Amino acid sequence: MLKNVLSISGRPGLFRLVNRGKNMLIVEALANGKRTPAYAHDKVISLADVSIYTVEGDTPLAGVLESVKEKTGAQPVDVKALGSDEKVREYFATILPDFDADRVYTTDIKKLFAWYNLLLEAGITDFADKEEEASETEEGK
Numbered sequence: 082m083l084k085n086v087l088s089i090s091g092r093p094g095l096f097r098l099v100n101r102g103k104n105m106l107i108v109e110a111l112a113n114g115k116r117t118p119a120y121a122h123d124k125v126i127s128l129a130d131v132s133i134y135t136v137e138g139d140t141p142l143a144g145v146l147e148s149v150k151e152k153t154g155a156q157p158v159d160v161k162a163l164g165s166d167e168k169v170r171e172y173f174a175t176i177l178p179d180f181d182a183d184r185v186y187t188t189d190i191k192k193l194f195a196w197y198n199l200l201l202e203a204g205i206t207d208f209a210d211k212e213e214e215a216s217e218t219e220e221g222k
Contacts, residue, residue, distance in 0.1 A: 082143075082205060082207050082208060082209075083127065083128040083129040083142065083143050083146075083208060084127055084128075084129040085097055085098045085127075086098075086111070086127070086128045086129075086200070086205070087106075087108060087119070087125050087126065087127055087128070088125075088126045088128065088131075088196075089108070089119055089123050089124065089125050089126075090123065090124035090125075090126075091123070091124075092123075094110055094111060094112050094199060095110075095111045095112075095128070095196060095199050095200070095203075096108035096109060096110055096111065096119070097109045097111060097203075099116060102118065104120065104121045105118045105119060105120045105121065106118065106119040106125065107119075111199055111200070111202070111203040111205075112199065112202070112203075128142055128143075128196070129141075129142070129143065133145050133177060133180055133185060133189075133193070134180065134181040134184040134185050135177070135179045135180055135181055136179045136180075136181055137179065140177065140180075142193070142208075143208045143209045144208075144209065145176070145177055145193065146193075146196075146197055146200070146208040147208050147209055148176045148177060149176055149193075149194070149197050150197075150206065150208070152175065152176050155201070155206060156201075157197075157198045157201055157202075158194040158197060158198060160191055160194050160195070166187040169187055169190055169191060170182070170187060170190065173185075173190045173193075
């Protein structure tokens with residue numbers, strides 16, 4: 082599901098990939114549904130390619146978002162209510178206990194919570210792809 086959700090550097094919010102054109106992507110803002118082009122010179126990142134540093138490696142963003150959903154009961158996270166940066170980091174440690182505190186900045190955590198809230202508002206609550214989960218369980222056999 083997160084494969085078609087994009088973050089574009091320099092533009093606020095998240096976008097859904099609608100179509101591909103010559104040297105550009107057609108994207109739709111999750112917040113308001115407005116369609117715009119994203120050109121080859123824009124830095125476009127699929128949320129499926131994002132991961133969070135942990136002590137033993139990296140954890141895919143989909144797994145972290147699923148953990149946030151379980152912790153909050155699929156409710157939005159109010160970062161302002163958490164208060165200081167220290168409190169935000171403590172709360173995130175309850176979600177992902179082994180995150181690398183040296184390489185994961187508080188701004189990264191706040192961005193993750195903002196993305197989580199945007200995805201919830203857009204009605205996207207299944208963060209992990211069912212196909213990926215099925216292939217992982219088959220490989221484990």
